[in-house]
Amino acid sequence: MKFQFVIFDGVEELDLVGSWELVGLLAARKVCEPPELVTLNEMTPRGEHGMRFIADIHFKDAVPCDVLFIPGGSGGRIVMDDQEVVDYLRDKGRTCEAVLSVCTGSYLMQKAGLLKGRRATTHWEHLHHLRDDPTIEVCEQRYVNDGNIWSSGGVSAGMDMMLAFIASKFGETVAADVQLDAEYFPSDRIYGTPQERSDVSEYIRNLGKKEPASK
């Protein structure tokens, strides 16, 4: 299986690299091919927080892939005005086994028509953007899968999505290996009280809540 990761000027660094790491660990175990970095504009894009990358290939020259991964970041809202980018993403939605987005990568999915009639999510601060599109069923979950389309909440949420994707395609044992390699057993420490806000995703409002004793 061949994974390609989209990059562009103004990409949110962790959106991209959280899932890249998990796929890299998968490739190190020879379960898939090494991932590739496909730029939508500059060959040396700069991340939202100033980290500079070198892309492997430009999207106009990219060979087919099985899985396309679309990170978020403010630069995505610029690159989505390029009709060639939109056409490229639309084509991937038709031909790929899966297309995954993190955070505002969902804007690009939406622009390319990939979320039409689908359940999807995005960073909690940007849910309104998807809600403005009546063809999308917005879910306030950490990640959502609908057909060949996967989408996740903000930044770090992509890692939970990618692990679930790996489990769905390669099985629980492979997902367990990758999780252990990455030591992805995060602390459940919550700073402040985000659960008490009305503007966050439902899953955040429910953090730490116990299941009702009886239903």
Next chain:
Amino acid sequence: MKFQFVIFDGVEELDLVGSWELVGLLAARKVCEPPELVTLNEMTPRGEHGMRFIADIHFKDAVPCDVLFIPGGSGGRIVMDDQEVVDYLRDKGRTCEAVLSVCTGSYLMQKAGLLKGRRATTHWEHLHHLRDDPTIEVCEQRYVNDGNIWSSGGVSAGMDMMLAFIASKFGETVAADVQLDAEYFPSDRIYGTPQERSDVSEYIRNLGKKEPASK
């Protein structure tokens, strides 16, 4: 406060970028200066899984910083044979407000003498390396702080460490803002049964265990 992130050929991508993102979000809130990427060898290093980066500056030309961050990756075991690198890291241990390592970044800390007489940790598969040094008190925790030295378990563990560091330096409210920006409320989904292994860190063996009802 000025953060510098060390990079080198063969860096583990998420070790570096997980914490970079959190500091980037801190900088976006004007709480600290934008972070910088300081290379220990190549100006365009390639990560363990093939991602290519462009460093901001070479360590020989780097200006002083308040916080130095050292990621892991197999390349660290090569660069630590460079005496100038070791001297540079040793100097940072003396002059910085804090030096933090993720995963096998601890090897570089150890080589530079920064872990002498300290409690410290590393990726669960590499604990034996620190245990070979009788001057280190090895802790099987997700992250450890001892004086101006912070260290964490493998790959993703650095994010929990960095959030705790941010809370300790800038307060809980700032840590809460960054956690919410990054939507760092990970799923507690564990694939497989890593808790049943004897070779993992103690905190992994204790995952999901309930506190005893009475002590």
